[in-house]
Amino acid sequence: MGCPPASSPHQQCTPTRQAGDAPSQWMPPCLDDNDIATPTPNRVYNHGPSVPPHMVPTEGMAFPTYDNAYNFYQRYACHAGFDIKKSRTHKAFREVCCTREGKHVSKVTDGDRQRRRPSKKMGCKAFMKLRHNYDGGALSSVVYDVVELQHNHPLTPSPSAVKHMRAHKNRDDTVMQFVDTMQESHVPQSCIMGVLSDLHGGQDNIPFTSRDVENRKVANVRKENANDINKLLEFFNECTLQNPKFYWDAQLDENGVIKNLFWSHASSQVEFADFGDAVTFDTTYKTNIYEMPLAMFVGANHHMQSTLFGCALLRDEKVQSFEWLFNTFNKWHILNRHSDPLNTIFARDAQIEPDMMLCINQTYTPYEFETSWDQFIKSYDLEGCPIMKALYDIREKWVPAFFKKEYCRRMTSTQRSESMNKLVKHKFADHQTALHRFARRMLEVITDRKEKEAAETRACSMSRLYTRAAFRLFEEVLQDSTDFRITQDDNFRNGLKYHHVVDNRVVFLLESMPGEIKDSARFLSLVPQKQFKVIADVDEGVFTCKCKQWEHTGMFCTHMLRAFVHVQVEKIPAVYILKRYTMKAKSNVPFDRRDRETTRPDGVQESYRTNMMMIEAFGVARAACKLKVAFDRAMAVLKGLRSQVEEIPRDSTATVDTNTQDGIAGRVQNAEISREPPSPPPKVKNKRKDP
Structure with a gap:
């Protein structure tokens, strides 16, 4: 194998060959003798020719x-490539020196370091x-006395090295505020x-390091927690000033420490008035620095x-904590509470x-x-x-057959709450979020929900009755109704085939077509009956199905729609169209729906002003950068x-007085509230992980 040619003698460093050694192979270049020699103690270094003469300080x-x-x-030190620090300070003079001045004196032994x-x-x-010159007691000038x-x-002097020097880290306020905004929005460090x-035209041109950005986040978190x-x-108090309908309440323990906290914005109260017919409730962890479980009341709009x-x-x-809020059961909670022994079975x-x-x-039905x-x-x-x-003893509290007649709007589990929990933890809050920041983030969650609702409302602008989502569900159920047939019988009334009559109402017996339910043999062994009765008073337009889906969810079941088709209903009775699924679900309330004031005294929206100024500024x-x-x-x-x-x-708008506690008087449960604000809850040192 041939060796690459060496540009200088010392670059070809071959070990001495002994008798019987294999032929020498090419090795990487070695250092010159001068490169490993001990530097001369009196050797000096000056700035390079890249520093313009007008930037060099002189006495x-x-x-x-x-x-x-x-x-x-x-600026001279930045171009020359060394770090500086402020040294001695006196009324008559000040000194600025290189950070490598002085000698290090170790305070600990090497073994204990x-x-x-x-x-x-x-x-x-x-x-x-620097020498200070005074004229009549006032500073007149500052002169370089010794340089x-x-x-x-x-x-x-390279940019990649200079940005690691403390004195030359250019942390522009505007740029750092932009960094703070991205960190608050959970933008990853790499992004x-x-x-x-x-923004800076390359990573080498960024005037600070990635570690500086991480340290700033830690400092901001520490500052926010104070x-x-x-x-x-x-x-x-700001929310109350923006909209007096904002409500909050707190419960303190005997030491004046916040125990439980609840709040609801004005827009949430309006949503509850329109869609509070069914509510799910669930708790989740890792949303704040105190590891307090977050409980959310969640529903579904039209x-x-x-x-x-x-x-x-x-x-x-x-x-005791849930009694302050409410005490209830649901199917998911019960099954989840017994998940470990059930998994064994x-x-x-x-x-x-x-x-x-x-x-x-x-x-x-309960009998089934x-x-x-x-x-x-x-x-x-x-x-x-x-x-x-144990599960059977409390069956009436969690088995759907026992509350089929109870309206719950297709929400018999906490799946909707779990999806909201995931949204909050993945986009808005984490275990490092302070309480005040968490409350602001939850307002952002509400704003995010309203944005999605507005987009869907616009998409449904041509809908006459149902919203788009409700109509899609109706369409699917109507298609599935073709899997059922009316059982054959010789009974007729007004030309309609029926099974029998109960209280002058005809009864249609619907039977599923083959293939509707997988593993039908096993299903029939456990649930013997798979026929559904639809009792109808055709003249009065009253229909009732045995499955009770309409009573339970407010949406039609396949059996009722099949009966509609069989009796040739031309127009669905209005009593079966719930307002909450239509475009007219929203009601007019006697107060403002908005949670935040978005207009100024002149009537122009603040968001409009910001948008217009940003367009001009970016232009x-x-x-100008060219x-x-x-x-x-x-x-x-x-x-x-x-x-x-800035001048x-x-x-002239209302300001928030943060020094008075009148805002919490009468709002906080417990005997007497001192003039001092409540204490924060204790922080959990060992944070548990979600499963």
């Missing part, structure tokens, strides 16, 4: 203020001394750095979209779980459930199982315009 330079003098030296971080100090003598430019270490790279309760009460009625933060999930036979779900979900459950228990020898007995930025002359002109105009705008007094 005798005068500046009107200390900031001007410091900024000039800081927890963090091995080398010291930067190496006795560098580069520094600058030492020589260093005893190499300088690193933030990608956006900053595009005075959390004061900020929460301030936000609640577009079948989830809507939020109210929020509660509870100290725990004990009975399900592991015995793979068919136990589906057969149990069949008894629960495919029975329509009792019969099917008894046969299910006997089939798998579960007569002595305590878990099954100026795109045009030429330096245009850039300088635009920057001068923008700075002058900003100073002029304009704000609109």
